Each structure stands twice: as structure tokens, then as C-alpha cells.
Amino acid sequence: MQTILGAGGAIGKELAKVLPQYTDQVRLVARNPKAVMGNEELVSADLLDLEATKAAVQGSEVVYLCVGLTYNIKVWQSSWPRIMANTIEACVDAKAKLVFFDNIYMYHPSEMSNITEDSKKDPQSEKGKVRLGILNQLWAAHNEGRIQATVARSADFYGPNAGSVSVMEEAVLKPLQNAKSANWFASLKNPHSFTYTIDAAKGTAILGNSEIAWGEEWHLPTAKNPLTGKEYIETLAALVGAKPKTQVAGKGILRILGLFNPIMKELLEMIYQYDRPYYFNSDKFESTFNYTPVSYQEGLKSLI
Incomplete structure (x- = not known):
């Protein structure tokens, strides 16, 4: 069983299309989940509730945290740490691996000219500080041996x-x-x-199903x-x-x-x-997994 938390968002929907390549059991978790391929298990859950999160994750081998919250700093500050903590506890309880779909907000503004996985994490924005905080929660749990985790990081996305x-x-x-x-x-x-949503989803699924991915941060394939x-x-x-x-x-x-x-x-x-x-530099992912992302010319045409 592979489970998507935040299945109603852009990446969650695209990821649901890709996961059947790796498993015949896909669970979609959201406040109001809707089937994408038609044969998924649908679970309604509030990830701010620990017991509901545990129930949603139970029986999973791999969990993808793809939640998108309202773009409001107060919501982020109050909700993100709880969601990450609940997801970690649920994965510990289920003995599930965790893939965290992340953004670039934790990087220092001076890193924008060549953003790699090794770029300095020193956010100057309040939202960036929240993102760095939850990233630290994730790696603390991984480093303590409580869970196996990996980070799938995207630039701004389109598609x-x-x-x-x-x-x-x-x-x-x-x-x-x-x-x-x-x-x-x-x-x-x-x-x-900009990262193309289909590349982001395919890349996230690859990480969730590759032994070499765990314990590292990866920039998802971006042209x-x-x-x-x-x-x-x-x-x-x-x-x-x-x-x-x-x-x-x-x-x-x-x-x-x-x-x-x-x-x-x-x-x-x-x-x-x-x-x-x-x-946004995704050389590490592209060379490791021999992946070529969609070009901007192709991606922009697909929007029409």
C-alpha cells in the first residue's frame, strides 16, 4: 500500500496517476478525497488530528506528504508543525517510509542563481522559517532511526x-x-x-520506490x-x-x-x-535516475 496525504492537490492528483506503475494498492487521503484512476482507496482525514492521521496511514509501506495549505503565514505557523509531527508519528506507528514533497523556501535568497541540494538553508522569510522548521522535524526523526525519509523538492510548478x-x-x-x-x-x-507537474509526480514516485533515495534530499527533474x-x-x-x-x-x-x-x-x-x-538545479536526480525533464517549449504548449 502506498498512501498520498494531500491527494486533492496538484501533485497529489498527478502522483495518483503514476503510483500504479509501482503498486496495485493506492490510498488517497484528503478532507474530501476523490478517485483519480478509479480504483484507489479513499480516506477522509484531518491531518491536524493525530489519531485520524494514524488511521489514514495504517497498513502503508510508503507515505507521500503532499499537503498544500492556505497561503497564509499564520496558518502555516500553526498547522505545519502539527501536520509534520502527526505524519511522522503515524509513519512510526505503521512502520512506513515517508516522502516529503517540499519547496525551496528554506534556501537563502543569495542561493537563487544556482539552487542545489547543498545550497545554504537560511531563510529570510517567515514562510521559509516554517518550511525549515518542519524539514528539521523530518530529519530529526530520520536521524534518530524512527523512520526512513526522503525529500522530493520542487521549484515553483506549472502543468x-x-x-x-x-x-x-x-x-x-x-x-x-x-x-x-x-x-x-x-x-x-x-x-x-518552473517544475512541470508531471515531472514532479514521476520524480516523487521514483524516490518513493528507490532504495538509494532514502536519507537524502532530491531536487525533482526541472528543465x-x-x-x-x-x-x-x-x-x-x-x-x-x-x-x-x-x-x-x-x-x-x-x-x-x-x-x-x-x-x-x-x-x-x-x-x-x-x-x-x-x-533550480536538478542534476543530481537526472544523473542518478537517467531522467530528462519536459522542456519549457513542450510544457507551455500543453497548457493550451
């Missing part, structure tokens, strides 16, 4: 099922499709890596040579037959928008990811 959590689709593609200006942050001139904000917008505009009209929100504009829009307020501390080149 099938990404929808409202994808900057590429929400801020760029949707406005262009409606003859409006595409939105970007800080600067249009900087390259910015090299990322485009700049300007190039992403021009490419998508051409694909939908729209004019590449653009509006760029810097810190000042985000501060003003944040007075009325909670998401914009939350994005302000993360704008460093757009005001400099953002290169």
Missing part, C-alpha cells in the same frame, strides 16, 4: 492540475486568454525555473535554460493568439495591493524569487 496555485497559469495564461495584461513580479528580465518572465509571457501570448501585454508588480505595488488582497500581502516577502535569476 496539469496546477491551476490556481501556478503563477504561470493564474497570473499569465488566464489573463492573456481573456485579452487582459499578463502579470509578473519584480522584473521581466530574470530567468525563472534547464529557464525563460525570462518576458519570454514566458511572449510564448504563451503567441500560443493563444494574444498580444503580450504585461503589468509588473514590484514591492511598492504589492504593498498597496496587500491592503485589499491577502495573497498579495503574503507574496511580498517572497518577491526576492523574482527580482534576481532563479535557477
Whole structure:
């Protein structure tokens, strides 16, 4: 049995499509789980509840923690440590291995130009501090021998099922499709890596089913040579037959928008990811598992 916690999100849905290559028993856990392939076991659970989490994980050999919380620092601070602690205890109880689907928020802003698994973990944002805290919880449990764990880390993602959590689709593609200006942050001139959701899911499944993966952090396969904000917008505009009209929100504009829009307020501390080149390096994964990620040209075309 392999179990996805947070099965209703973008990565959870794509992962559910991939896991049947490795097991004939897949369990989807969410507050309101829905079948993806049609033959999964569905379990409704609140991961803030330890006993509910234990029940959801019982009988699993591998567990994938793919939860996505509301983009709000107070929610993250109150919920993430409990979710990680409950998931660890549930995996200990079930003797299950744990794959944690992670992001890059714990890295220091100075590392953005070449983000590797060895980049310095020294977050300057409040959300980054939460992510580093739960990562430390995970490795403490692993190092104490309580569980076997691995980390599957993604850049910002785009692609099938990404929808409202994808900057590429929400801020760029949707406005262009409606003859409006595409939105970007800080600067249009900087390259910015994005992980394709199908690559993220395939990579996560590979890690959960590879003995060499345990005890390490892995950057999920992500295409090299990322485009700049300007190039992403021009490419998508051409694909939908729209004019590449653009509006760029810097810190000042985000501060003003944040007075009325909670998401914009939350994005302000993360704008460093757009005001400099953002290169996500997945060489370790690609060379170890002989994997070639989807190119940006292919990935962007698939959005249309």
C-alpha cells in the first residue's frame, strides 16, 4: 500500500496517476478525497488530528506528504508543525517510509542563481522559517532511526492540475486568454525555473520506490535554460493568439495591493524569487535516475 496525504492537490492528483506503475494498492487521503484512476482507496482525514492521521496511514509501506495549505503565514505557523509531527508519528506507528514533497523556501535568497541540494538553508522569510522548521522535524526523526525519509523538492510548478496555485497559469495564461495584461513580479528580465507537474509526480514516485533515495534530499527533474518572465509571457501570448501585454508588480505595488488582497500581502516577502535569476538545479536526480525533464517549449504548449 502506498498512501498520498494531500491527494486533492496538484501533485497529489498527478502522483495518483503514476503510483500504479509501482503498486496495485493506492490510498488517497484528503478532507474530501476523490478517485483519480478509479480504483484507489479513499480516506477522509484531518491531518491536524493525530489519531485520524494514524488511521489514514495504517497498513502503508510508503507515505507521500503532499499537503498544500492556505497561503497564509499564520496558518502555516500553526498547522505545519502539527501536520509534520502527526505524519511522522503515524509513519512510526505503521512502520512506513515517508516522502516529503517540499519547496525551496528554506534556501537563502543569495542561493537563487544556482539552487542545489547543498545550497545554504537560511531563510529570510517567515514562510521559509516554517518550511525549515518542519524539514528539521523530518530529519530529526530520520536521524534518530524512527523512520526512513526522503525529500522530493520542487521549484515553483506549472502543468496539469496546477491551476490556481501556478503563477504561470493564474497570473499569465488566464489573463492573456481573456485579452487582459499578463502579470509578473519584480522584473521581466530574470530567468525563472518552473517544475512541470508531471515531472514532479514521476520524480516523487521514483524516490518513493528507490532504495538509494532514502536519507537524502532530491531536487525533482526541472528543465534547464529557464525563460525570462518576458519570454514566458511572449510564448504563451503567441500560443493563444494574444498580444503580450504585461503589468509588473514590484514591492511598492504589492504593498498597496496587500491592503485589499491577502495573497498579495503574503507574496511580498517572497518577491526576492523574482527580482534576481532563479535557477533550480536538478542534476543530481537526472544523473542518478537517467531522467530528462519536459522542456519549457513542450510544457507551455500543453497548457493550451
